[in-house]
Amino acid sequence: MKTVYKSHSLQAILLFICLTICLSPSLSWGEENEDTLDLFNAFQEQTSASSRVPKPLSQTAENVTVITAVDIRLLNAHTLADVLITIPGIQTDPRGAQGNIVFTSIQSSSVAHVLVLLDGIPLNTLGENFSDVSLVPAQIIERIEIVKGAASSVWGQALGGVINVITKSSGTDRADGGSVSASIGERTTADTRAELFGTTGRMGYYLSGGFLGTNGLTPHTAVSSNGIYTKLLWSLPDNGQFWSTFKYDRADRGTLWGDNIGWDNKEDQSLHTISASMGMRKSLANGLELELLGRYSSRHQDTFSAQISDNTPTQTINSRELASGASAKLVWRGVDNLLVVGADYEHAELKANDAFVHVDMLDRTVNRWGVYLNDTSTFGPVSVIPGARFDRTVTGGDQFSPSLGAVWQLTDATLVRGYTARGFSLPSLLNDRQPEKVWTSQIGIESSTVPYLWVKGTLFRNELTNVRNLRNLDSSIPESRVAKGAELEVRTTPLYNTSVGAGYTFTDSIHASDGSKVYADPRHTVQLALRYDDKTYRGALTGRHIYWNAVPGYGGQYAGLIWDLHLGATLIKRENNSFELFFSGHNLFNGKQYQDEIAPNASRWFEGGVRVNF
Numbered sequence: 001m002k003t004v005y006k007s008h009s010l011q012a013i014l015l016f017i018c019l020t021i022c023l024s025p026s027l028s029w030g031e032e033n034e035d036t037l038d039l040f041n042a043f044q045e046q047t048s049a050s051s052r053v054p055k056p057l058s059q060t061a062e063n064v065t066v067i068t069a070v071d072i073r074l075l076n077a078h079t080l081a082d083v084l085i086t087i088p089g090i091q092t093d094p095r096g097a098q099g100n101i102v103f104t105s106i107q108s109s110s111v112a113h114v115l116v117l118l119d120g121i122p123l124n125t126l127g128e129n130f131s132d133v134s135l136v137p138a139q140i141i142e143r144i145e146i147v148k149g150a151a152s153s154v155w156g157q158a159l160g161g162v163i164n165v166i167t168k169s170s171g172t173d174r175a176d177g178g179s180v181s182a183s184i185g186e187r188t189t190a191d192t193r194a195e196l197f198g199t200t201g202r203m204g205y206y207l208s209g210g211f212l213g214t215n216g217l218t219p220h221t222a223v224s225s226n227g228i229y230t231k232l233l234w235s236l237p238d239n240g241q242f243w244s245t246f247k248y249d250r251a252d253r254g255t256l257w258g259d260n261i262g263w264d265n266k267e268d269q270s271l272h273t274i275s276a277s278m279g280m281r282k283s284l285a286n287g288l289e290l291e292l293l294g295r296y297s298s299r300h301q302d303t304f305s306a307q308i309s310d311n312t313p314t315q316t317i318n319s320r321e322l323a324s325g326a327s328a329k330l331v332w333r334g335v336d337n338l339l340v341v342g343a344d345y346e347h348a349e350l351k352a353n354d355a356f357v358h359v360d361m362l363d364r365t366v367n368r369w370g371v372y373l374n375d376t377s378t379f380g381p382v383s384v385i386p387g388a389r390f391d392r393t394v395t396g397g398d399q400f401s402p403s404l405g406a407v408w409q410l411t412d413a414t415l416v417r418g419y420t421a422r423g424f425s426l427p428s429l430l431n432d433r434q435p436e437k438v439w440t441s442q443i444g445i446e447s448s449t450v451p452y453l454w455v456k457g458t459l460f461r462n463e464l465t466n467v468r469n470l471r472n473l474d475s476s477i478p479e480s481r482v483a484k485g486a487e488l489e490v491r492t493t494p495l496y497n498t499s500v501g502a503g504y505t506f507t508d509s510i511h512a513s514d515g516s517k518v519y520a521d522p523r524h525t526v527q528l529a530l531r532y533d534d535k536t537y538r539g540a541l542t543g544r545h546i547y548w549n550a551v552p553g554y555g556g557q558y559a560g561l562i563w564d565l566h567l568g569a570t571l572i573k574r575e576n577n578s579f580e581l582f583f584s585g586h587n588l589f590n591g592k593q594y595q596d597e598i599a600p601n602a603s604r605w606f607e608g609g610v611r612v613n614f
Contacts, residue, residue, distance in 0.1 A: 049145035049164040051374050051385075052154055053331050053340055059376050059383040061405020061419035062151065063444055063458045063487070065089070067144040069168070074531055074540040076183075076566045076584045076609075077138035078191050078212055080165060084133060086542050088489050088503020088527045089148050095599045096221025097214040098189060100253050101269075102134050106148050107460065107485060108507040108521040109160030110467075113425045113436070115151070116163045119231075119245050121275050121295050126321045126350045126429050131163070135249050135273065139181075139193050140208050140229050142168045148487070149460060150423025150440040152401035153387035156344065156370050159425035159438045159464075170197060170204035170233040170243070177576055178614055185584075185607025189214035206231040217602035220257030220266055226250055240282035247275045257308075261555070261598050264307045265314065272300040289331040296324045316355040323348045338376040345369045350429040364429050366394045374403075381409040385419070396426045396435040411449070418443035434478075439463045448493070456489040463512075480512035483521065497534040503527035519551040520595065526561065538568045548595035555597030562601070563588045576614065583608040 046054040050062045057064060065087060077083050081102040085092045093103040103111045116123040116131035123131045143166045151158040176198035183191045193210035209228040216222040227249035234242040249271070256267035275297040283289050298321065305315040329342030346368045352361040374387030385405040392398055405419030420441040427433040444458035462483040485508060491501035509521035524547035532539045543561040550556025568582040587604045594601050 047145050048166075049147045049162050050151070050154065051338070051340055051376065051387075052329060052342065053338065055338055055376060058409055058415060059338070059378060059385070059407055061383075061385045061407055061417050063089075063148040063417075063442055063460075065146045065148070065489075067146075069142050070533075072138055072141055072144075074533060074538055074566060074568075075138075075542070076568065076582050079138055080133040080136035080141065080144070080163075083138060083141070083144065084163070085544060086527060086529065087146065089487050089505045089525065090146070091522045091525055091546055093595060093599075094601065095255060096253070097187070097217040097223055097602065098191070099134050099212040099214065099223040099225050099251065100221050101132065101255055104131065104133050104163070105522075106146070106161035106163075107462075107487065107505060108483060108509060108523075108525075109462075110425070110436075112428075113158075113160030113438075114163060115155055115158040115161070116165070117155075118165045118247070118275070119167055119277060120279070120293055120327070121245075121277055121297060122323075125299060126323065126348055127301075127319050127352065128428050128430075129157075129426060132271075133163070135225070135227070135251065135271075136165060137193065137208065137210055137212075137227065137229070139195060139210065140167045140206075142166050148458075149419075149442055149462075150401075150403075150421045150438050152391075152399070152423035153389045153403035153421055154372060154374055156389065156391050156401075157393075157424055157426045157435070159423040159436060167229070167231060167245070168195075168197065168206050168208075170206040170231045174198055174576065175200070179611055181609060181611035183582070183607050183609025185214075186605040187215040187217050189217070189605070189607055191609070202235045204233040204235075216254060217605055218257075218600055219260065220254040223251065223253040225253070236282065238283060240280070242278075242280045244278045245276065247273075249273045255303075256305075256598070258598065259308050260600065263598075264309050266306055266308050268304045270302045270304075272298075274298045287333045289333075291327075291329050291331070293327040294324075295326070298322045317352065317361075318355050319350070319352040321348075321350050336378040339373075340375070341373050343369065343371045348429070352430065362430055366429070368393055383407045387421075391424075393426055393435065395429060395432070396424070399424050399435060413449045414445065414447040416443070416445050433468070434466050436467050437465045452493045452495060454489075454491050454493065458487045460485055460487070481509055481518055482512050483507055483509040483518075494531075494533075498530075498532045501527075501529040501531070517549070519549060521549055523547045523549045528561070536570050536573075540566045542566075544593075546593060550595040554595065556595040557592035557597070557600070558594070560589070560591045562591045562593045578613045580611040580613070581608070582611065 045057050045066055047057055047060055047064050047066055048054045050060045050064055072083055078098045084090050084104055089107050091105045095101040104114055105111050106114050112129040145164040147162040149161055151162045155162055178196040181193045191212045195208040197206045207230050211226045213224045230246045232244050251271045253269050255269045258265035277295040279293040281291045301319045303317040306313045325346035327344045332339045349365045351363045370389055370391035372389035376383055376385050387403040389401045401422050403421035407415055407417045409415040423438045424435040426435050440462045442458055442460040446456040448454045464481045466478045467481055468478055485506050487505045489503045492499045505525040507523055509518035526545040528543040530541040543563045545561045546558060548556050548558050565585045570578050570580050572579040585606050590604050
């Protein structure tokens with residue numbers, strides 16, 4: 001194993017150096033690309049994930065990362081999961097081929113601690129508080145905003161952080177436009193997509209649909225999924241907006257193949273999801289704005305288990321989830337003040353049964369609500385951000401989540417931020433347990449003082465209580481933990497269309513009772529990237545390593561790095577029309593990166609495709 005590790009590491013380093021040298025003419029320090037330089041004037045980049053309204057990062061105390069459509073395009077991504085694997089501080093654990101289940105955590109938090117939102121609609125399931133990020137097509141994403149750390153004072157149950165996905169705008173300056181794309185890869189991995197957008201009068205529209213399927217890149221991970229997404233926007237006469245969204249997905253996928261470790265068991269999943277929303281934003285007075293949102297979502301999931309040897313059924317779990325709700329918020333923008341007051345309501349239903357033995361496992365309905373307030377007051381170079389939220393969770397009791405943060409802009413190129421907050425995460429409706437809780441403290445610095453270099457560093461400390469983790473040797477007993485760590489991100493300013501980036505996250509998780517190590521909390525996460533984009537040719541070489549700190553006996557493998565190469569070229573371009581070719585090579589050196597031998601990662605594989613924009 002040590003020989004393989006050294007060989008893979010050496011090959012990875014040589015490849016990274018060679019590509020850097022090959023692109024060295026583009027790294028001359030004599031010219032700057034003004035368009036790409038703006039990417040690193042990040043202090044004025046807008047984010048809404050931390051306060052639920054857009055405000056500059058220079059007034060944001062939390063550790064926030066913003067990913068744009070330009071970043072996503074470089075990755076030839078199929079789904080949201082393909083984007084998240086490249087983000088520093090994010091740990092993803094894919095369970096099979098593209099479009100299959102992917103477990104996602106932030107700074108080594110539990111998968112159930114991360115709140116994922118799509119246009120304001122939570123994607124987390126009621127049954128497991130799990131967010132199925134592989135069901136969000138990358139094509140529909142305009143930007144992703146990630147809060148790393150507790151965000152319960154704004155969003156409710158968000159102990160580990162928030163991944164806020166904002167879809168493409170339906171309002172454009174063009175009367176109409178769109179794109180069609182298709183790709184094919186090994187094991188009949190195919191992705192076909194189409195989208196239309198435009199405006200007619202006061203109405204803007206965005207329509208998207210596609211199919212993603214594969215015979216499986218690892219044993220028994222075949223996927224067949226399709227879905228549609230629509231977004232309509234009406235502009236009101238007084239600069240207000242009214243919008244609606246609708247999303248439908250169907251996926252059939254193999255999720256478990258026990259033969260990898262000698263189990264005579266396999267598992268398949270059939271899934272149907274629907275989500276819809278309607279919202280309105282309207283100015284009430286000078287600086288005062290009202291926003292209303294109504295939402296509905298349903299998730300029907302059937303999980304079939306059978307013996308591999310003779311296909312004898314062993315279990316069939318049917319679950320039906322329904323959630324409907326409404327949100328309202330008032331936003332007041334003053335000269336040096338941003339005040340947000342809001343309320344959320346949710347009606348949730350969960351029914352689950354084992355159809356194989358005809359046993360009803362659960363039939364539960366709850367009505368939850370929460371109210372919150374957060375403020376951003378600016379005093380010269382300093383911004384102070386207090387916040388608080390109260391939640392009536394029913395199943396987890398009443399929860400109060402305060403937070404306090406501050407940002408000090410030392411110079412035009414450097415700022416210091418810090419915050420402390422309490423967060424919580426609700427257990428599954430399948431269980432009667434108290435919520436898991438955290439008290440988090442973070443301090444960080446962000447600077448572009450060094451020419452052509454952007455640096456961001458963060459220290460964090462999380463005190464968790466009442467925690468249960470299914471990856472522990474004994475998950476039946478709640479416990480307290482302390483997780484201390486640091487995160488560093490570095491990226492060069494794009495010069496001659498080329499930039500180099502790196503990210504590193506270290507987390508030390510221990511049991512508070514005796515100081516012993518917590519297994520399955522990843523200890524080291526490394527991200528490397530080399531990017532090139534001159535609007536005609538583009539490329540991204542990304543490397544990642546996660547030291548999973550796996551439970552002993554689970555057969556985890558995580559030596560070296562996983563390297564992916566993504567290339568693209570626009571061969572024909574006339575005004576709004578263009579023809580593109582793209583290609584991706586995944587896991588170029590056949591690295592092994594998984595925490596459980598029951599779900600190994602895919603070996604090297606390739607794919608390519610075409611896209612027509614019109």
